[in-house]
Amino acid sequence: MFQNFDAPSRAEPISGRLVALRARLADAGLTGFLVPHADEYQGEYIPASAERLAWLTGFTGSAGAAVVLANEAAVFVDGRYTLQARNQMDSADFSPESLIDNPPHAWLKGRLKKGDRLGYDPRLLTLAETRRFESACAAAGAAFVALDENPIDAIWADRPAPPLAQVSIQPDELAGETASAKIERLRTILAEKDVAAAIIAQSDSIAWTFNIRGADVPHNPVALSYALLRREGPPTLYMDGRKLSNAVRDALAGLADIKEERALLGDLAALGREGARVLADPQSTPAILAQALTEANGTIVEGSDPAVLPKARKNAIELDGSRRAHRRDGVAVTRFLAWFNQNAGRTPLTEIAVARKLEAFRAETGAEDGMPLLDLSFDTIAGTGPDGAIVHYRVNEATDRALENDTLFLIDSGAQFRDGTTDITRTIAIGTPTDEMRQRFTLVLKGHIALATARFPKGTTGAQLDTLARHALWQAGLDFDHGTGHGVGVFLSVHEGPARISKSGTVPLEPGMILSNEPGYYKTDSFGIRIENLIVVTPPAPIEGGEREMLGFETITLAPIDRRLVDTTLLSRAEIAWFDAYHARVREALAPSLSGEALDFLVASTQPLAAVT
Amino acid sequence: MFQNFDAPSRAEPISGRLVALRARLADAGLTGFLVPHADEYQGEYIPASAERLAWLTGFTGSAGAAVVLANEAAVFVDGRYTLQARNQMDSADFSPESLIDNPPHAWLKGRLKKGDRLGYDPRLLTLAETRRFESACAAAGAAFVALDENPIDAIWADRPAPPLAQVSIQPDELAGETASAKIERLRTILAEKDVAAAIIAQSDSIAWTFNIRGADVPHNPVALSYALLRREGPPTLYMDGRKLSNAVRDALAGLADIKEERALLGDLAALGREGARVLADPQSTPAILAQALTEANGTIVEGSDPAVLPKARKNAIELDGSRRAHRRDGVAVTRFLAWFNQNAGRTPLTEIAVARKLEAFRAETGAEDGMPLLDLSFDTIAGTGPDGAIVHYRVNEATDRALENDTLFLIDSGAQFRDGTTDITRTIAIGTPTDEMRQRFTLVLKGHIALATARFPKGTTGAQLDTLARHALWQAGLDFDHGTGHGVGVFLSVHEGPARISKSGTVPLEPGMILSNEPGYYKTDSFGIRIENLIVVTPPAPIEGGEREMLGFETITLAPIDRRLVDTTLLSRAEIAWFDAYHARVREALAPSLSGEALDFLVASTQPLAAVT
CATH class of the missing domain: 3.40.350.10 (Creatinase/prolidase N-terminal domain)
Incomplete structure (x- = not known):
């Protein structure tokens, strides 16, 4: 299994580590030390050898920072990790702070005084970050001091070796x-x-x-x-x-x-x-x-x-690979959906069991295809009922919830194959969805379709297109609090710059860019909805009477979208046509690789909408 | 009349002025001099006493600049004025340059050399502009020299006195x-x-x-x-x-x-x-x-x-005044439309005659209402057929075109009343419009309606909303090359910051802001379409099931939109409902002030769409 579902553990008492660090700081004439959650490479994931923040504080989340002063220390985490940080840390050692509302450079204001020396490891901070702290220190008359060696490494006796995975x-x-x-x-x-x-x-x-x-x-x-x-x-x-x-x-x-x-x-x-x-x-x-x-x-x-912009503009070969990976992944996801359809609400199941099953289908499908699953592209988000409403929910043994009838299940997952990286979210009804669930789902679907079918002139940015994914929700007095889409690599990072579809997406979209199309809706303590396909920026088919050179999107993710959640009375004829044509494409692409119950499920779940309403 | 339709004239030979200026520059040890089209107040309009650019060069457009060097001089104008500048200037004196592609500070590169001294009048340049020229000069080792007196003023014998209009x-x-x-x-x-x-x-x-x-x-x-x-x-x-x-x-x-x-x-x-x-x-x-x-x-x-942001957020009293001004203006515009409907295509008419007629209706309606027309809010844009496709068209005696049958007439105009500033564009069919005209008009209308009916969360910017006004055109491979909306004052500037609805609109919209909603479509050498109403940012009526605090727009411009140009097969039921409801509001608001043919016209032209198709 590529995913670890262990609950975040309360670490062994770690005060000794803090004492040892403070002693080293005092020896070096330092007022304090900054501990980011970062390695030397500033990627989204860091190796065990770089988990200095976790070693020192006990907090194991994927983002955060600590500042250690002589008589005070704080750990800064965002809203996702507030509870986890409180559980994992000893508040006698570290006070928990908000990374957003009171980030380290703000927290330091009023604590640093003239002549103070705050140490940092210049391998772990970017040029831009360093500058922010330098000006915070300068404002207090203090110095931000680059250290030749990281004082934690000197006292972290059993620090794992840096990874040496084969290239x-x-x-x-x-x-x-x-x-x-x-x-x-x-x-x-x-x-x-x-x-x-x-x-x-x-x-x-x-x-x-x-x-x-x-x-x-x-x-x-x-x-x-x-x-x-x-x-x-x-x-x-x-x-x-x-x-x-x-x-x-x-x-x-x-x-x-x-x-x-x-x-x-x-x-x-x-x-x-x-x-x-x-x-x-x-x-x-x-x-x-x-x-x-x-x-x-x-x-x-x-x-x-x-390299960022050339990498984002995928060439035809990369796009072909990515399309193959998405077809393969679609087969695995459809097998999973058929299994889910058969079992959810009937057999006792939990979120972890479901996530494991999906991973197993991916591994199996890759093996059949001679293109084995090399990794997940991120930890699967599998949330039933209220857990689906937590946007960044990562299930673990402590939070694992049993699936219940008459609720929604949200599963956001992806695969790394040698020929491509996938990222797909489906929201599935268990039992009978309420009218509210269907209405919300259909509004999210309208946003998804508006983006998938958008045509736009060269130079259009993701910020301009983001509006299309929200318009139907806005008209209903609703919204969602995350971006609509991020760039995606080809057997590379599932979160890739520079383009994105969000309020802050200032980069013009260019042909060949792969992005996600993932509007959502979240009802706290109740249910979550997200519909995510990957899309490729591409010139659209010629438009009759069109005068401008336009761009558009090709959807490359292939898997059924739950028709039971669609309220067709809220869709225009064009939207219904898109949905049915997408399902026809899904059926045609995946049917040759499916058989038995999975094929039956594919055929049934991709029938035109008119057939059910 | 508040508008002057004189053709831009070829000025008397002005070489003598250039010679005199160069002599003064030489005396002062200056390499050259910068002549912006600006006064000391940096507004959109400047008084005759500040028309130094026109006096020196002959070019009378509303934007531009000149640079005079010892052996060379250039006038910089944007695309609107390329032809006019060539006609008004003597190319032996001034070479015409593009203000956009090769602005003065770029043109100076390679022309300025070390030790050169370029003079400027520091009353006429903003801090930001000065900086741009300072770095251009510094790059060449030259100096940008602020002058105590403007050398043009010293040689402009019959310079008009600065205006002394009563406050x-x-x-x-x-x-x-x-x-x-x-x-x-x-x-x-x-x-x-x-x-x-x-x-x-x-x-x-x-x-x-x-x-x-x-x-x-x-x-x-x-x-x-x-x-x-x-x-x-x-x-x-x-x-x-x-x-x-x-x-x-x-x-x-x-x-x-x-x-x-x-x-x-x-x-x-x-x-x-x-x-x-x-x-x-x-x-x-x-x-x-x-x-x-x-x-x-x-x-x-x-x-x-x-003052910019407080001024943009109009208070309830200002909004009431503006609504009254818009109702009054709607009466005048409807009288005009009725007259146009009666005469265009039957009586020989030209663009200037039409613009004058509209101004007369505005003056008459204001006088009746005890709130006289104090000015136009800008020079009327009145373009028939191909002239309508020129976005910034200002008709004058030289370009004045006769109205012809079976084409479109675009008229963009506004009034200054003591209680409010208006700005309205209507596109009117003369005779029988083509299918293409109706399709394009309806796509523009769809964008107009999408913006008029938009709901959006606090913090949404004009750049985000601009997309809604373009989406229908984009889907048809079309677009327009201007912003969708600008801020509007209350008995103040018709172009007011800081908010705008355009790709560069980074300011969040706030309640009370008045903006224009004016998508368009322009077919070069053929016809132009624009549908413009003013809208006020306002909380929308409560939305059933809505969860977020939203904002929306109230349309305050009141005048019929030409139903003959609407292809209802391209509209959704909701769009038709908006159009009919808008016309019902227009009828109800304006009917009490109209009688005779104008009232008949109002009633006929605000019938529900279903009644014509």
């Missing part, structure tokens, strides 16, 4: 473009920006650029590493050599120099001594890298990671 | 809030921003704050002036005293000190010597004011003009 080559037949061609493309960006080199600190940008994949962290098939792209000469990949088999090393040989990670600081210092201008993304570049360059008199040119 | 008091019964209450409110903003004073440079902000109106420029009833708001003590109004009658002066006496404009520089210098922090909006504050403060060691705190 694999993403074959050109799936990548659709050779790594050398990609590097040449990126070089033109370096030339445009008139920089000698670019620091690539995002692991998924490195994976895309060099056509490699890894398994250092859960769910995101990247190899933790850095790269330095040079305008002249081969790029350098800074990575622990033990991750590279001879075959992989040979494949990379003509492409890049390979060095240990620690060599990057020296290489940047060398560039600095030449007075070089080096491109770095302040949102993903660790402060230590920028400091190494600038301390040697180089110049950081701030700008987006140059 | 009037906007009575509290129409303003809905006393000036002293407004000043108190603004003072709290000064306290929040921790500034000693704020420069108010926008004339409409001064008009709103002090409840005064003027007539110094066309269409915008403001008195050109500055104000300095102080956190402690009374504000100062810097204005030529000849604009103030004894009665107005008495009314202002308890409210503000009144000084000549030239005293402002000294007062800012005095604040500077005290080390004061002074709020100034870089988009509207002339550079000279900021310089006076900072040269005396004061600090400019950059931020929005504090």
